[in-house]
Amino acid sequence: MEGLSVADANLVVYLHPSKSKNVSQAILRELGSLLFKFNETFDGVLLAYDVHILDKKGKILSGVHPYFALKLKANLLLFSPKPDMIIEGKVVKLCQESIHAIVLGFSSAIITAENIHGEFKYKYKDGEELFASKSHKRHVIKVGTMIRFLVKSFDEEMLHITGSLMPAHTGSIRWLDRNLEEISEIDRSSMKSRDRESLGDKTVDEGSTPLSHNSYIKKSKKRRIAE
Structure with a gap:
């Protein structure tokens, strides 16, 4: 189905020191909060993920709240339906x-x-x-x-x-899946039929020069001049 895609992403997750005892669980909770929501960064709705922690030790960020950052490598399944898909x-x-x-x-x-x-x-x-x-x-x-x-x-x-x-x-x-080939054959046949009908209905007005008859008309004129 169109609209589904898989993407590799390098992510950074910021965790509170109180979650340092169970980092893996904290990361899964953070990513879980993004599921089934449209994310502008990913340009799609996150449906599933597979994540690997790159940093064994997180970098402590200074500030009022000393969060620590962890770098992740994630494989994401995204749903991003666009017009005409x-x-x-x-x-x-x-x-x-x-x-x-x-x-x-x-x-x-x-x-x-x-x-x-x-x-x-x-x-x-x-x-x-x-x-x-x-x-x-x-x-x-x-x-x-x-x-x-x-x-x-x-x-x-x-x-x-x-x-x-x-x-x-x-x-x-x-x-559709059972009759796809039959539909395609019917469509091709109907198109050929319409083309034949349209060619049969065409008439050439006096003084007009259809492209398909250019060579014939030029040869006729040459013969008249020769005579």
């Missing part, structure tokens, strides 16, 4: 006006009606609400469905994503 989430609520999903178990996402492709039609069937494809009857989105959608915006403070189901290859992940 394709990400995945689980549908938790659905109505005629919108689809609500949870991404990676912590970030909420909403796809409003104007961002749902006209290919999907809202239905109320067997006591549940759903969006069903008009072209593919088995392509259904309902509560519990894992969906693939486009990111339109990301609220870093609220960790809220606004998404879209307008682009091709968005919708139910299960259906």
Whole structure:
């Protein structure tokens, strides 16, 4: 899934002397306080980390509060969704006006009606609400469905994503993965068909010179002059 990345970071953690007896635990608490929050330094939401202490002995900092500093080497897993990225989430609520999903178990996402492709039609069937494809009857989105959608915006403070189901290859992940090759073949066939139709519909006005006929017209003129 797009938006996920792994980064190596050199960090410095400042600890109070009262925590010197159990430095490892204190460091884990400090880093734990950063989890599932957007961090401007990392330019993303910290999801997980693996840390190694580089300094066996921390450097004491002079001042009113004599904190000591420890240098760390950390491997970070970050989530940073940007506009036009394709990400995945689980549908938790659905109505005629919108689809609500949870991404990676912590970030909420909403796809409003104007961002749902006209290919999907809202239905109320067997006591549940759903969006069903008009072209593919088995392509259904309902509560519990894992969906693939486009990111339109990301609220870093609220960790809220606004998404879209307008682009091709968005919708139910299960259906897309099973029918991806078929969809691609249908898209290629439809494009070729449209190209053939557009070429067949073209007419040449009198006095006009289509690029594809330049060489033919020039040869015709030469023959007339020779005659």
